[in-house]
Amino acid sequence: MIKAVTGTKDILPQEISRWKYLEDLVRQIFSSFNYKEIRTPVFEETILFARGIGEETDIVGKEMYTFNDKSNTSLTLKPEMTASVVRAFIEHSLGKQQPLNKFYYISPMFRQERPQAGRQRQFHQFGCEALGSTSPLLDAEIIIAAYEILNRLNLKDLKVKINSLGVPESREAYKNILKRHLEVKKHLLSEDSRKRFDKNILRIFDSKVESDQEIIDNAPKLIDYIDEESRKDFEIVKELLSKNNIPFEVDAKLVRGLDYYTKTTFEIISGKVGSQSALxxxxRYDLLIEQLGGAPTPGVGFAAGIERILLACENEKTLLLPEERIDLYIVRMDSELTQKTFELASYFRKESLKVEIDYLDRSVKAQMREANKLNAQFVLFVGGEEYKSNKFNLKFMKTGEQKDYPVDNAGEIKSFILQNISI
RNA sequence: GUGAGCGUAGCUCAGCUGGUUAGAGUAUCAGGUUGUGGCCCUGAGGGUCAUGGGUUCAAAUCCCAUCGCUCACCCCA
Incomplete structure (x- = not known):
């Protein structure tokens, strides 16, 4: 049997309603903030991600789906969206048409990692990017939008963590301070953290090793060493979040794995999705656009994992979706009337009713069971005595009431159904 | 890339220390009198017990390998 590739999943009709519910909500919220949808190709030239995300990151170093096409160009399935949006922004000179551009997206992403709870190789993200302003209003705005979406899903066990990484100059200065502080304790760190010490010292803060924790907790924090402007902006972000009733906490250890971040970083985590808790x-990434060849343009954005969010919804049982139903099931009582049934179904479908009929030449009883299973609001019986006297019989399933209608007046049946399906 | 656990009907699982035709619930299908659902009842179909090899008189059950899945680490959404 041929199966879906490791780390990929089919989204079956049964679960589609949950996806659509979330997607509709995402569109609605972003739209209320006047973000415009953008769609970019699923693959890009590899160099875009290598430059945009950073050669030293794990994503670029070991997780990308990279292949050569027939003309020997190295292509990569997008592992995240920011680089692609920025590329499109630069390519179409969108910054020249208006000074501020606000985009949102819903899209599959690809990362070759070992799958586990809340992690797949093809997964889906929604997110946004606001390009063209350094205003901390935007930092706050995207956090509020993200929180609003999760909040509307009734997720309870949420934590908003924020931090500021400052500008590169202040960060480099801090790195030296941190290096000096940790130098003497280096031999006490875990093997992974010792590697990070040389490669990307900030990442030591991500360590989950307990013995590292103590050393980290006593180390100087980046947030205390950031530049004046970053500090002021961070204060504004915090103030705006408070005024909007976003329960956040400053986490000085929140550094993040992508190279392009400056100033504000944030994460929203849930305790309900296994060990991959970041939803x-x-x-902010004020230098990325320039780095990718565009005019110097500041930006902020976030990405959210759809599978993780749905997992949290499932574990918290927060999603109360309306049960599936159809408006009308047409029961064929005599096999000679198969085409008549089909014709009637076409008529009611054109009138925007959700209609089903039998395709398996089954008994009336079987058709009724099917109608019940489909949660049909009405059943129309075609055939039998009524049909001989030019009548159809309509049954209202909820009450069991039945009534005859003349065969040449399907319009009356339609009106009656339309009047009663809203109940 | 590393580690641990698990692979028996569509789904959830039982099958004790190896013993003969592999079970249940659920789902599916057909019936429960002449043309009507939900509950209930009866019956039917459906499994090369992941695959390959080994031990044994005998393997779903023990051993090995392969594949797959799951969870965790790394890292991230």
């Missing part, structure tokens, strides 16, 4: 993460 959402993002921050």
């Amino acid at each position: 959402c993460g993002g921050g």
Whole structure:
């Protein structure tokens, strides 16, 4: 049997309603903030991600789906969206048409990692990017939008963590301070953290090793060493979040794995999705666009994992979706009337009713069982005595009431159904 | 890339220390009198017990390998 590739999943009709519910909500919220949808190709030239995300990151270093096409160009399935949006922004000179551009997206992403709870190789994210302003209003705005979406899903066990990484100059200065502080304790760190010490010292803060924790907790924090402007902006972000009733906490250890972040970073985590608790993460990236060849343009954005969010919804049982139903099931009582049934179904479908009929030449009893299973609001019986006297019989399933209608007046049946399906 | 656990009907699982035709619930299908659902009852179909090899008189059950799945680490959404 041929199965879906490791780390990929089919989304079956049964679960589609949950996806659509979330997607509709995402569109609605972003739209209320006047973000415009953008769609970019699923693959890009590899160099875009290598430059945009950073050669040293794990994503670029070991997780990308990279292949050569027939003309030997190295292509990569997008592992995240920011680089693609920025590429499109630069390519179409969108910054020249208006000074501020606000985009949102819903899209599959690809990362070759070992799957586990809340992690797949093809997964889906929604998110946004606001390009063209350094205003901390935008930092706050995207956090509020992200929180609003999760909040509307009735998720309870949420934590918003924020931090500021400052500008590169202040961060480099801090790194030296941190290096000096940790140098003497280096031999006490875990093997992974010792590697990070040389490669990307900030990542030591991500360590989950307990013995590292103590050392980390006593180390100087980046947030205390950031530049004046970053500090002021961070204060404004915190103030705006408070005024909007976003329960957040400053986490000085929140550094994030992508190279392009500056100033504000944030994460929203849930305790209900296994060990991959981050539902959402993002921050400011004021230097990325220039780095990718565009005019110097500041940006902020975030990405949220759809599978993780749905997993949290499932574990918290927060999603109360309306049960599936159809408006009308047409029961064929005599096999000679099969085409008549089909014709009637076409008529009611054109009138925007949700209609089903039998295709398996089954008994009336079987058709009724099917109608019940489909949660049909009405059943129309075609055939038998009534049909001989030019009548159809309509049954209202909820009450069991039945009534005859003349065969040449399907319009009356339609009106009656339309009047009663809203109940 | 590393580690642990698990693979028996569509789904959830039982099958004790190896013993003969592999079970249940659920789902599916057909019936429960002449043309009507939900509850209930009866019956039917459906499994090369992941695959390959080994031990044994005998393997779903023990051993090995392969594949797959799950969870965790790394990292991230």
